[in-house]
Amino acid sequence: MTLRPMKRVEIVVDTLHLSRAIDRLRQAGCDGYTVLPNVAGYGDRGDQHADEVSGVSTNAYILIAAPADQAEAVLDAIRPMLQSYGGICLVSDCYWLEH
Amino acid sequence: MTLRPMKRVEIVVDTLHLSRAIDRLRQAGCDGYTVLPNVAGYGDRGDQHADEVSGVSTNAYILIAAPADQAEAVLDAIRPMLQSYGGICLVSDCYWLEH
Amino acid sequence: MTLRPMKRVEIVVDTLHLSRAIDRLRQAGCDGYTVLPNVAGYGDRGDQHADEVSGVSTNAYILIAAPADQAEAVLDAIRPMLQSYGGICLVSDCYWLEH
Amino acid sequence: MDPTVLTQNLLSPPILFFALGMLATWVRSDLMIPPAAAKALSIYLLLAIGFHGGAELHRSGLDGTVVLVLGVAALASAILPVLGYFVLRSRLGPADAAGIAACYGSVSAVTFITAISFLDRAEIAYSGYMIAAMALMESPAIITAIILVRIAHRDTGTATRNGSTWRTMIHEAMANGAILLLLGSLLIGYLSGEQGWETMKPLVKDPFQAILCLFLLDMGIVAARRIVDLRRFGAFLIAFSLVAPPVQAALGIIVAAMLGLSPGDALLLAVLFGSASYIAVPAALRLVLPKANPSLYVPMSLGLTFPLNITIGIPLYFAMIDWWWTP
Amino acid sequence: MDPTVLTQNLLSPPILFFALGMLATWVRSDLMIPPAAAKALSIYLLLAIGFHGGAELHRSGLDGTVVLVLGVAALASAILPVLGYFVLRSRLGPADAAGIAACYGSVSAVTFITAISFLDRAEIAYSGYMIAAMALMESPAIITAIILVRIAHRDTGTATRNGSTWRTMIHEAMANGAILLLLGSLLIGYLSGEQGWETMKPLVKDPFQAILCLFLLDMGIVAARRIVDLRRFGAFLIAFSLVAPPVQAALGIIVAAMLGLSPGDALLLAVLFGSASYIAVPAALRLVLPKANPSLYVPMSLGLTFPLNITIGIPLYFAMIDWWWTP
Amino acid sequence: MDPTVLTQNLLSPPILFFALGMLATWVRSDLMIPPAAAKALSIYLLLAIGFHGGAELHRSGLDGTVVLVLGVAALASAILPVLGYFVLRSRLGPADAAGIAACYGSVSAVTFITAISFLDRAEIAYSGYMIAAMALMESPAIITAIILVRIAHRDTGTATRNGSTWRTMIHEAMANGAILLLLGSLLIGYLSGEQGWETMKPLVKDPFQAILCLFLLDMGIVAARRIVDLRRFGAFLIAFSLVAPPVQAALGIIVAAMLGLSPGDALLLAVLFGSASYIAVPAALRLVLPKANPSLYVPMSLGLTFPLNITIGIPLYFAMIDWWWTP
Numbered sequence A, B, C: 001m002t003l004r005p006m007k008r009v010e011i012v013v014d015t016l017h018l019s020r021a022i023d024r025l026r027q028a029g030c031d032g033y034t035v036l037p038n039v040a041g042y043g044d045r046g047d048q049h050a051d052e053v054s055g056v057s058t059n060a061y062i063l064i065a066a067p068a069d070q071a072e073a074v075l076d077a078i079r080p081m082l083q084s085y086g087g088i089c090l091v092s093d094c095y096w097l098e099h
Numbered sequence D, E, F: 001m002d003p004t005v006l007t008q009n010l011l012s013p014p015i016l017f018f019a020l021g022m023l024a025t026w027v028r029s030d031l032m033i034p035p036a037a038a039k040a041l042s043i044y045l046l047l048a049i050g051f052h053g054g055a056e057l058h059r060s061g062l063d064g065t066v067v068l069v070l071g072v073a074a075l076a077s078a079i080l081p082v083l084g085y086f087v088l089r090s091r092l093g094p095a096d097a098a099g100i101a102a103c104y105g106s107v108s109a110v111t112f113i114t115a116i117s118f119l120d121r122a123e124i125a126y127s128g129y130m131i132a133a134m135a136l137m138e139s140p141a142i143i144t145a146i147i148l149v150r151i152a153h154r155d156t157g158t159a160t161r162n163g164s165t166w167r168t169m170i171h172e173a174m175a176n177g178a179i180l181l182l183l184g185s186l187l188i189g190y191l192s193g194e195q196g197w198e199t200m201k202p203l204v205k206d207p208f209q210a211i212l213c214l215f216l217l218d219m220g221i222v223a224a225r226r227i228v229d230l231r232r233f234g235a236f237l238i239a240f241s242l243v244a245p246p247v248q249a250a251l252g253i254i255v256a257a258m259l260g261l262s263p264g265d266a267l268l269l270a271v272l273f274g275s276a277s278y279i280a281v282p283a284a285l286r287l288v289l290p291k292a293n294p295s296l297y298v299p300m301s302l303g304l305t306f307p308l309n310i311t312i313g314i315p316l317y318f319a320m321i322d323w324w325w326t327p
């Protein structure tokens, strides 16, 4: 059983910006991610109630496991979006189970 | 690109208790969180099927990134709820991408 | 306040295979997990759109906090499924808040 | 009892779809109604019977017996748990006994709705205010349960969470979404009168029975999942789940006779007495009586009592009423 | 103004369910419509009015005034934000002023649908092409808002995201799901003619009012949540939210009179002028004018203007029209 | 072929809404039906045709040909994949060839439902048992596919997961939610008779066509997304997706003629032969034939064959039948 060290990147952005965020991830060479399109939350821009139909008040959550260099490219790609539109990005360590 | 070390706190409680849990988080000074209001699970209290309309059998998942001291306040605030009602709380390390 | 070190295992499989994956987890001695049955994603097998009714194109996400030895049993149990059907499994460190 | 009443009920679409749902769980099928859709269906059903009841009230007007019936219903919900509690205390601790007793003292909205659909199919009239009676019977049982536990723990006082309990409980009772929707729809149906009824009828009346079928399909799936939990139960709790409903329903029928209700209203009162809550009360109990084990009271009321009531109970109670009321 | 029009509107099921939703939030009830169900209801409503409008168009045929009305509507949506902008600039920065002005220059589909249900209840005719007018009024306001901000920042040019802005904006306007569905359904209703109408009527017409009630129940819950955000607002923005709608609606009535529209169409035009977007425009603004603060424009249009319009606004505007049009 | 049949089909609301959904994806619109709502719609459709078929059966009674037709249908689903497999093996490995062949041997419930709505609009009768035929045609194709792969790998035996395969497969076939719901609703419709039909009609019949439109809107969005995946395909697979359906449908028509079916039933049989599964079979294949690549068979059946069948296929097959059956 091999466990390869990887970075674990978590991103929360408005659901409205999800498709743009994903375009950026792919351009940055990210070759795998998991998406939860409708989550609620609270942050600098107040409540995201996740209760209505426009997506203005709903977040999307993205989880990415990537090697360190790819993770760095992901961070570079996503940072300008966070600056313009808000949202968060967390990085942590993990191991990927090779199969 | 600055990565600030933070604590990453994950909480799972009954959906029924979600609004109370969030009240407690805010009182504890938590200024950001992400919420998934309907998740299923299994634990000491058996199956949470997430299949019915009362919320008795449905969990909510909360993700919080916070500086160490704020994280500690969060743990203190949430522990009594876990003792009364069940649920779990995990803590790990992460980096917050400054933007 | 006691924080017990644990392993944090995350698994993404097709929603189709969720019930089988959970059977395997239980057989491996896993006594707690949290499940998100409908998430989208992208990986080696292309897009999982999470947009239709068969579950062929939808992922499930499983989060498990477990002591190291139980976590290892979980990895052993889940690996054959990933080999046959695809999906991912990540392992990281966390602390469990005793309550 | 005329056996065709039972057969007709068992062969009616709502019950058959409920059975199909149970079958789906038993053969481990992947059939499922998305929780969001099930929730939407339940909102529809509450809104529809509330509005319908309000429109009926608008037509019939309020008369003297209404207040009486409502008062008796609320009182019954407060008293019934006492009986259940003392039976259950023979085997269980105070918290569990009180929790189960609260469920059986309260009511099951879906059982009530299924009884209404039974009456609709049989073209038997019932009064709009019975829906208000149902709403009033949801909460008193919880209050009684709390008092019973308090008395049992007079010395220690640890079983229920002190201080905020009463405030929480009153808030829960008032703010319970199901009750608010039911009473709100009743009031709206009453206020918006005949023109409002014409507006709403194509949604709240015409497809009502059929939408109930869809919901019962889901209930069958869910109830069958809870039955699995019963294997850990002793005979005592299983017997309680099956015996308490007809006994309580019989009490309801006696009360209905004393109040001089019509056969339709008598059936609804019997069902209110005989049914057990698996939504509102469990949700409240988790907050105000967390020591009571939900994996006892939910499987009992949802896995046994609910199926029993909608399949055999309703026609049985109706047969009793029919026999008694017929001169 | 005939007070019974107002009373009748306030006692109509849609408005009462909206009020029930607000009440549910105020008493902190757990009543909620799952977001997926609310989205499905909104899709239903857009599809239904689009299809209905198309079928009406098929019946009436297109005449000369149609193009005129559509042109005027689009123009109005482009001009109205200029007025709003200059009023708002007295207290706010350019981005926020433009953002709010864009919302008020655009339209609220649900307000429009509620006005249609008002006309349906009163059995007053309206033209199918008014639905096309609504679709055309969604976007121009955003373009005006961008231009206004650009002018304000002529020197710095940092307020809006350069380069891709126009492309993004045009794409957003074209590809906005709500508009596409509305115009698509209109076209389908037109193309599929009388036989298509017969097919769709049991879904898009018969239960329309009742489904609107369900949706407004949800809107009440959501709107009441947004009202909480208003406590941080000064009197100026609250006043704007309450005064702009009737002023703009009055403009709409004047234009309608000049165009010689029927009373029903005049009401719809008044509502288009007087309502403020809280779906399409906020979504577009987040993309093309991210500096504008959504926690200003969303609570204003959703928390104040929307409730005002559907409760008092619609009957008020109608009373004005009735008084003016009656010879 | 009478071109108006084709035009009328293309201009019918279901097909136009399907086209609108495709357009929405192509212009990158954000229009989407929440998955939970789409799932609820699909459950409605299966329940509705099942129940309707059962009620029809109740009316017509069972006659001798029923068993014959059901047997032939099941047999066809077992045999058709063999033809497909040998054509596909010329370019593909055994697992992929068998996977695709299984999809084309099985049926598409939504295509079938669209054909029923075509017949309803044209007021052409069909038999309730054809719905049972559809349910029986879902699974045999998978079993054939497994056998074909087993034969191809006689020596290695690695392509399919041994041992538990048959058990899993039989369980999947029995426990498939869609089939269970379809057959269950058929039986319930049959058992609950005329009174049950009256109860269910306002939901399962009146708005059926319109709800199908909503579902096809979603199918259009989803199908267009899958078409993107086809750009990596060679001409061979695209040709297969477009040629296999009419060829197989023609076989179906020949069989229908031999069995002496009515024109309505003949069309349904043609559609059963000519359509390809993108729900039940892909789900089963992922379990029992994981080596077959789902990004081949899903885009083929969902992105090409499905749109082809509902737009051109159904009127074409009907024209063939009309020409043949007319004396």
Ligand SMILES: Nc1ncnc2c1ncn2[C@@H]1O[C@H](COP(=O)(O)O)[C@@H](O)[C@H]1O
Pocket: A012, A013, A040, A041, A042, A043, A044, A045, A046, A047, A048, A059, A085, A086, A087, A088, B031, B032, B033, B034, B035, B063, B064, B065, B066
């Ligand atoms: N400290 C945090 N921990 C977890 N999630 C957060 C945190 N801060 C913000 N978020 C999430 O990111 C979203 C956007 O954040 P913001 O742009 O700061 O309003 C919020 O709605 C939350 O879902």
Ligand SMILES: Nc1ncnc2c1ncn2[C@@H]1O[C@H](COP(=O)(O)O)[C@@H](O)[C@H]1O
Pocket: B012, B013, B040, B041, B042, B043, B044, B045, B046, B047, B048, B059, B085, B086, B087, B088, C031, C032, C033, C034, C035, C063, C064, C065, C066
């Ligand atoms: N070891 C675990 N790992 C992940 N989630 C857990 C674990 N234990 C419990 N949970 C989650 O927490 C919920 C409540 O736990 P409990 O109170 O132990 O029944 C469960 O339904 C799960 O969703």
Ligand SMILES: Nc1ncnc2c1ncn2[C@@H]1O[C@H](COP(=O)(O)O)[C@@H](O)[C@H]1O
Pocket: A031, A032, A033, A034, A035, A063, A064, A065, A066, C012, C013, C040, C041, C042, C043, C044, C045, C046, C047, C048, C059, C085, C086, C087, C088
């Ligand atoms: N690198 C990754 N990071 C996060 N999630 C992933 C990653 N790779 C795959 N996944 C998830 O696992 C699912 C199945 O992966 P695969 O079998 O590689 O297609 C994908 O649809 C994603 O949801």
Ligand code: NA
Pocket: D103, D104, D105, D106, D107, D108, D248, D271, D272, D273, D274, D275, D276, D277
């Ligand atoms: Na009771």
Ligand code: NA
Pocket: E103, E104, E105, E106, E107, E108, E248, E271, E272, E273, E274, E275, E276, E277
């Ligand atoms: Na406006």
Ligand code: NA
Pocket: F103, F104, F105, F106, F107, F108, F248, F271, F272, F273, F274, F275, F276, F277
């Ligand atoms: Na076929």
